[in-house]
Amino acid sequence: MKREKGLLIVLSGPSGVGKGTVCGALREHDTHIRYSVSATTRAPREGEEEGVNYFYKSKDEFQRMIQDGELLEYAQYVDNFYGTPREYVEKMIHEGHDVILEIEVQGALQVKKTFPEGVFIFLMPPNLNELRNRIEGRGTESRELIDNRMNVAREEIDLMDQYDYVVENDKVDFAVERIKSIVTAENCRKDRLIHLYKELVKE
Structure with a gap:
């Protein structure tokens, strides 16, 4: 039976936890999930592509998107803005597709206020030392910025109970399998399906 609406799956967690890597692997394993590309004012990292990893915007362009109501959510994180373009997400969900958002914790909590029926998943590192090693391994940030990211990460982990x-x-493969299991279970929840099957009884 075709669902009337798809799921909104929100994946977030501390910077450096591997959200992009996990989402990329998830896309390879499950081609039915649609992936929403975020907009950001940060510069592209090596290997990232416009429209694939992010839509890269100037701060003026991003402010215009905010003013025009084009973003489902947005947040400022370590001097850069991140946000989710609204149109694509709403279109896919209403067509019955599951959509995954890979966003920062601030943005995820904004989405929860306007879309509480979404599925909110917090991606957690094995420990904070491993998280620091992953951030340092990028080789793109100063020690001061890394320390800042670690302080923010501790604050974000305290918000885990909102998920x-x-x-x-x-x-990565284990994390992907766990997320796939969550999506399967959520698609089978009674409260998401009961009205469809009650219509069958009426017929």
């Missing part, structure tokens, strides 16, 4: 699920990113 429905916690997935540890110890190994």
